[in-house]
Every structure is written in structure tokens, then in C-alpha cells.
Amino acid sequence: MAEGILGASFRDPSGFLFERDGVLYRQVDRSCADDYAALMESGLYEELVRERLLVAHEEVQPIDTGAGDLHRTLRPERLPFISYPYEWSFSALKDAAKTTLDIQLAALRHGMTLKDASAYNIQFHRGRPVFIDTLSFARRTEGSPWVGYRQFCQHFLAPLALMARRDVRLSQLLRVHLDGIPLDLASALLPRRAWLNLHLLMHIRVHARFQKRYEGDARATERSRPVTSRALANLVTALRSAVDRLEWKPEGTEWAEYYDGDSYTDTGSDHKRELVSQCLDVLKPACLWDLGANTGVFSRLASARGIPTLSFDIDPACVERNYREVRKTGEENILPLLLDLANPSPGIGWAHKERESVTARSNADTVMALALIHHLAISNNVPLDRIADFFAGLAPNLIIEFVPKSDPKVKTLLATREDVFPHYTQEGFEAAFQTRFHMEAAMDVRDSERRLYRLKRK
Amino acid sequence: MANSRSTRRLAVILLTSLGALFLGFADAAVAASTSSRLAYVDPGAGSFILQAAVAMFAGAVVAINAYWARIKRFLGLGADDGNGDEKPAARSDDG
Numbered sequence: 286m287a288e289g290i291l292g293a294s295f296r297d298p299s300g301f302l303f304e305r306d307g308v309l310y311r312q313v314d315r316s317c318a319d320d321y322a323a324l325m326e327s328g329l330y331e332e333l334v335r336e337r338l339l340v341a342h343e344e345v346q347p348i349d350t351g352a353g354d355l356h357r358t359l360r361p362e363r364l365p366f367i368s369y370p371y372e373w374s375f376s377a378l379k380d381a382a383k384t385t386l387d388i389q390l391a392a393l394r395h396g397m398t399l400k401d402a403s404a405y406n407i408q409f410h411r412g413r414p415v416f417i418d419t420l421s422f423a424r425r426t427e428g429s430p431w432v433g434y435r436q437f438c439q440h441f442l443a444p445l446a447l448m449a450r451r452d453v454r455l456s457q458l459l460r461v462h463l464d465g466i467p468l469d470l471a472s473a474l475l476p477r478r479a480w481l482n483l484h485l486l487m488h489i490r491v492h493a494r495f496q497k498r499y500e501g502d503a504r505a506t507e508r509s510r511p512v513t514s515r516a517l518a519n520l521v522t523a524l525r526s527a528v529d530r531l532e533w534k535p536e537g538t539e540w541a542e543y544y545d546g547d548s549y550t551d552t553g554s555d556h557k558r559e560l561v562s563q564c565l566d567v568l569k570p571a572c573l574w575d576l577g578a579n580t581g582v583f584s585r586l587a588s589a590r591g592i593p594t595l596s597f598d599i600d601p602a603c604v605e606r607n608y609r610e611v612r613k614t615g616e617e618n619i620l621p622l623l624l625d626l627a628n629p630s631p632g633i634g635w636a637h638k639e640r641e642s643v644t645a646r647s648n649a650d651t652v653m654a655l656a657l658i659h660h661l662a663i664s665n666n667v668p669l670d671r672i673a674d675f676f677a678g679l680a681p682n683l684i685i686e687f688v689p690k691s692d693p694k695v696k697t698l699l700a701t702r703e704d705v706f707p708h709y710t711q712e713g714f715e716a717a718f719q720t721r722f723h724m725e726a727a728m729d730v731r732d733s734e735r736r737l738y739r740l741k742r743k
Numbered sequence: 744m745a746n747s748r749s750t751r752r753l754a755v756i757l758l759t760s761l762g763a764l765f766l767g768f769a770d771a772a773v774a775a776s777t778s779s780r781l782a783y784v785d786p787g788a789g790s791f792i793l794q795a796a797v798a799m800f801a802g803a804v805v806a807i808n809a810y811w812a813r814i815k816r817f818l819g820l821g822a823d824d825g826n827g828d829e830k831p832a833a834r835s836d837d838g
Contacts, residue, residue, distance in 0.1 A: 297783050401784050430798070435790035483804065487797055495789030505788035510795035519801035520794065526808055 290352060292638030293405070299420040303350055311342065312350060313357040317420055320397075321357065324422045329395040338388055339416045340364070359419065365572065365593055366648055369640055370404040370440070371460040372622040372630060374605040375448050375533045376612070377414075378456065381407040382441035384414040386525045389431070393518050398425040402433030404440040404465070405640075411617040428511030431520070435496075438488050439465025442527060446489060447471055449531040450479045453601045456623075463634050468493035484527030535602035535609075553732035557686075560728050561655070562586050564684045564739045567726075570651035574679065577657035581607040581621060587653070588618035595649070597624040626657075627665045644678060651682040656735075659688045659695045662709055669708060669717035677721040683740040687714045691734050711736060 294301040299317035303310055313321050324330050333339035342361040349355060370378060381404055389399045399421050406418040431437075440459075443466040447455040451474055458466045472493040480486045499505040512520075549557065565573075565587055573594045575584040580603050584596035596619055598604050607621035624630065630643040654676065661667045676683050688695055689711060690704075708717075715724070722740035729736050 299783070403784075430786070430791045430794045432784060432786040434794045435787040436784055438790075487793075492790065492793050495793040496787055497789070499787075499789035499792060502788045506786070506791050509788075509791040510799070512795050512798045516798040516801065519805050520798040522805050523797075523801040523808075526805065 289350070292636065293634070293640065295635070297401070297418075297420060300356075301353065303352075305348060309361060309363045310345070310348060311359040311361055311419060312348075312353055312355060313359060313420065315354045315356045318356045320423045321420065323397060323424045324419070327395040327397060329392060329397055329422065330419075332391060332395075333388060333416070336391075337411075337413060337415060338384060338391070339419070340410075342419055361417070361419065364408050364410050364415075364417070366595060366620070367408060367641075367646060368620065368622055369459075369630065370444070371457055372624060372643075373409075373456070374601060374608040374621060374623060375445070375453055375456070375535075376605060377409065377608050377621075378404070378441065378448070379445055379528060379531065380612070381409075381414045382437075382445060382528045383525055384416065385437065385441065386521050386528070388416050389433070389521050390518060392422060393425065393514055393521070396425055397422050398429075398431060398517075399423075399433050402431075402437035402440060404459070409620050412611050412615060412619070425514070427514065430509055430512045431517055434520075435492075436465060437524065438468060438492055441465075442485075442488055442524065443468060443471035445528060445531045446479060446485050447474055449533045450475055450485075453533055453605075456601070460630070460633065463639065468496060482527075482530070484523065484530070488524065488527060533605070535605035549730075550732040553730055553735075556731040557655075557733075557735075557737065558583070558586060560730065560737045561653070561684065563728075564726070564737070565590060565592065567739065568651050568682050568684075570649070570682065572649050573651045573653060574647070574649040575653045575655075576624075576626060577654060577660065578607070578621070579603050581610065581619060583653065583655055584619055584621075585616075588616060591618060594619045596621045597626075599623070599625045626661060627667070647679050649680040651684065652676055652680040653684045655684070655686045655737075656688060656694070658685065658714070659692075659698060659709075663695065663698045663706055666705075669714055670720060673718045673721045677742050681742045683722060683738075683742070685718070685738050685740065686730075687711055687736045687738065689734050689736075 289303040289305055291302040291304065294303070298314065299320070300311060300313045303312065330339065334341045340362045342359040345358050345360045347355055348358045370381070373381065384407060385399070385402055385404075389402070392398050400423045401418075401421055403418075406416055406421060407414050408417050409415070439462075444456055444459055447458070447466065455474065458470070462470075468489055472490045475485065475489065480490055561583055570587065570592050573584075573587045573592050575581070575587070575594060575596045578584045578596040578598050579600075580598075581596040584594045584607075588594040596604075596607055598607070598621070601623060604621045604623045607619075610616070611619055611621060624643060630640075632638060632642040632645060633640045658669075658672065661672050662669055676685070690696070690699065690706075690709060715727075718724075718738070718740060722742055724738060725741050726739040727736060728738075
């Protein structure tokens with residue numbers, strides 16, 4: 286493999302992404318020359334970029350990578366962070382699905398089509414879903430079915446149906462199945478009442494049966510009925526309607542209601558905000574990761590200051606509420622993502638490099654971990670020095686809150702189990718973190734026994 | 744509301760039956776030209792055949808959905824059933 290080619294960029298023979306001197310480029314190969322010209326000349330590229338549905342690029346002097354059959358070199362707008370579908374909330378995946386279909390409808394209007402429908406072609410940038418694969422567009426041959434139909438059902442419709450109709454946690458199947466959830470599996474997991482929905486019945490259950498029936502039948506594709514552009518547009522519109530009807534309400538989980546009944550008094554809560562704001566004003570982060578962000582109350586202290594902020598939480602209901610707030614208010618600097626810190630997104634796919642681990646993707650210069658340490662140290666039994674190591678590996682600056690055993694939240698965690706954490710004290714915390722960080726500031730939060738620290742990596 | 748649900752179920756069953764009937768003819772359909780330059784992903788033989796069949800009556804489903812929403816609104820049977828145009832930003836119920 287030529288140097289600099291991205292680990293995820295190998296499936297489509299039309300070209301690939303590569304990095305040179307820290308700049309991201311896309312090579313367009315000769316095999317894709319006519320399709321690329323059609324995208325640029327049909328007005329489709331201009332329309333999609335104007336509507337903020339596709340990342341913009343500029344053509345640069347061709348760079349010979351020694352790989353492929355070079356036709357053009359593009360420099361696409363680089364997004365600061367790449368997230369994956371198994372890190373998105375329900376509504377984020379739904380918006381990504383609708384964006385894919387809207388792009389397909391636009392492509393059909395210009396005599397083109399998407400030749401795939403991978404959820405990995407969508408990213409969230411400035412609060413909105415955007416398509417990132419410039420080489421996914423091809424000229425449409427009248428009568429041909431949509432090659433991406435199966436992929437759309439596996440990457441979007443099946444996970445959304447499972448999340449809405451069975452259990453929202455089933456989005457994590459996307460982490461196991463990189464090409465989307467197999468339809469026979471989705472079909473087996475969905476409840477019977479899901480089949481009262483004609484869309485789900487056809488696009489998932491009947492679809493799974495057809496896949497099985499025609500598996501390996503080389504002549505089946507040739508016998509397929511021609512699909513006119515109008516019929517295909519109707520199919521895409523029907524799929525959009527199917528996606529739009531799927532609903533999930535983020536309620537009833539413990540953490541989604543956290544701020545309605547957290548352990549802070551009003552004075553304590555206001556003071557904590559003031560202290561966090563002070564830290565942000567001192568550090569002025571270029572990019573902040575808020576770990577254990579809940580619905581993003583403290584993330585917004587950063588994003589409101591124009592700091593690009595990733596707002597991670599383990600609870601799908603919190604991430605959903607956070608994402609809905611982003612869409613409702615049009616916030617551009619905050620991206621809510623689902624992450625279990627005790628089992629963070631690993632490097633997966635081919636050679637572990639196709640989808641990178643969350644730590645490999647870190648672009649943060651400051652990590653914020655408020656009301657989180659007790660969940661890691663007590664609920665997950667992670668020793669304090671290992672927590673310090675992990676945070677030190679993520680970013681040079683850390684804003685962290687220590688929650689002592691006397692705090693009601695920690696008391697609850699210890700209520701049903703033996704206290705095997707003799708080192709979980711303020712002194713123990715400071716000793717563990719001072720092996721990796723300089724302590725720049727330590728501030729007691731009023732009306733509580735909690736303490737906020739601003740730390741700098743050694 | 745109960746009436747509306749049963750009518751809707753009836754419509755779903757009717758459409759499903761029509762769909763199933765239609766799919767029966769799908770195999771015998773004429774060949775479509777599909778360009779190999781498009782197919783770097785496996786489109787799936789079954790997916791192609793089903794899609795071709797479903798696409799034929801997707802227009803009817805789209806039209807029925809639109810009319811169904813109108814009828815429901817006319818009868819005052821509650822909110823829009825979300826037939827595709829509403830943006831999430833306008834529909835947040837995070838309270």
C-alpha cells in the first residue's frame with residue numbers, strides 16, 4: 286500500500302483518500318473520470334455544496350502517489366473529527382439516513398445515482414449531517430436498479446427499526462457488522478407488530494427472504510425488472526417516509542433526568558458552572574472533549590464560547606436529548622456522541638484500521654471529566670492511576686471533578702456493594718494524577734464536598 | 744381512534760397482499776441493463792429483484808401516505824404522521 290493512504294479508503298476502485306504533509310487529498314482514478322466530470326458538470330455538485338449536503342473540494346495539481354491510475358487530485362474540506370454510526374444517537378442516524386436519501390433524489394434529478402449507501406459516508410459537521418464521499422456518484426443507466434438499496438436497508442433502516450421498535454441499544458450491532466445489520470438478523474429481532482408497518486415488512490422481512498432465495502443466483506440480477514427513474518424516485522421517497530415514521534422517545538433512563546434531581550444545590554451548581562467557565566477562559570481550548578457529558582449542560586459552556594466540543598455520554602437517552610437540542614437551536618460547535626468509556630470504540634475492520642479507535646481519533650487539547658471519576662473508579666473498578674494514564678493519553682489539559690465517598694451519588698454506588706476502594710480519597714486521587722499531570726488549580730465547589738481541578742500533562 | 748387504526752391495518756393488509764401478488768411476477772420480468780462500473784458493492788440479487796418490484800408500487804404507497812395524512816387531518820385525527828417533510832429541528836420533544 287502506498288504511503289499515506291487512509292486505512293478506510295480501499296473498497297471503491299474509483300479512487301482513494303491519502304494524506305501528504307498533514308493535508309488530506311482524494312485521488313480520482315481514470316476509471317471514474319466520466320462520472321466525476323458528470324458530477325461537476327451536471328450542476329449536482331454545485332447544488333449539494335450550496336445546500337451543505339456535500340463537502341466541498343478544490344482541484345489541485347495532480348500528486349503522484351504511485352497507486353491507482355491518477356486522473357485528478359482533489360483537496361476536500363477536512364472535517365475536524367470523524368465519528369461512526371455506532372456513536373450516533375437515534376435522531377442523528379435518522380438524519381443521516383434522510384440526508385443520504387435526499388442526496389440520492391438530487392442525484393436522480395441530475396441523471397446520476399449514488400452507487401453506495403454507506404452510513405460511513407455521512408459525517409456531522411457544524412451541527413448537520415454532510416456527505417463526504419465525492420466519488421460515490423455515478424451516471425445512471427436508465428432502467429437500472431439502485432445498487433445501494435441493500436446497503437441502505439442494512440446501514441440505516443434496519444438499525445433504526447431495531448432502535449425504535451425493539452431496543453435503542455441495538456445500534457451497537459453496527460459495531461459488529463461493518464456493512465450494516467444483516468436483514469435476516471434484523472428480521473429475527475424485530476417484534477411481530479413491526480410487520481404491520483408495510484415499509485418494514487417489505488424492506489426488511491421480505492427483503493431478507495429474497496436475499497436468501499436468490500443468494501448466489503447469477504442470473505437473477507439479469508432477470509431483474511427495469512426500474513425507471515420515476516419509480517426509483519418513488520422508492521427513495523417511500524424509504525424516506527419509512528425512516529421518518531420511526532420514532533424513539535428518550536425518556537425513563539436514570540441519567541436523562543440527572544439535572545432534574547442531581548446532588549447539587551442551586552448555589553453549588555451555579556458555582557460549578559462559574560469554575561468550569563474560569564478554566565475554559567484560562568485554557569482557551571482549540572477543541573474540547575467533554576466525557577460523561579450527560580445532556581451537554583457543561584459542554585455548552587465551551588461551545589457557547591465558540592470552542593468545537595465533542596459531548597460524549599454512555600446513555601443513549603442523554604445523547605439523544607443533547608442531539609435534539611443541537612438541531613433545535615442550530616448549534617454548530619457541539620457534537621453529541623455515544624461512548625462507553627469502560628469499553629471505548631476500538632479500531633475495527635480490515636487490519637484494525639478501517640474504523641479507528643476513539644483514542645486514535647483524538648483531536649482534543651482539553652478533556653473535561655465532570656462527575657465522572659466515581660463511575661470509572663467505583664462502578665468499573667478502574668484504579669485511579671490507570672484513569673490518569675488514559676486521560677493523559679487523550680489531551681494535554683484536563684478539567685476534572687473529584688467526587689468523594691461522602692457524596693450522595695457515591696454513597697448510592699456503594700450502597701449495594703462492598704467498599705474495596707481504600708485509595709479512593711482526595712489524597713489518593715491527587716497522588717495518582719500528579720504522577721501524570723501538574724496541578725495548575727484546585728477549587729472547592731460551594732455547598733458540596735466536590736473539588737474541581739485544572740491539570741496540565743507532564 | 745380505534746376505527747382509524749383498524750382501517751389503517753386493513754389498508755396495510757390489502758397493500759401487502761397486492762405487493763405479494765406483484766412480487767410473484769417479478770422473476771419473469773425482462774432484463775434490465777445494469778452497469779458494472781457502478782457495482783463495487785454487492786447489490787445482492789434478491790435485493791435487485793425485490794427493489795424492482797417494490798419500486799413499481801412505491802408510487803402508490805407514496806400517494807396513499809400523502810392522502811392518508813390529508814384524510815387524518817380532515818377528520819381531526821391528530822398530528823401529521825410524518826410523511827417526510829418535517830425536519831427534526833421542528834419536532835423536538837425533549838421535555
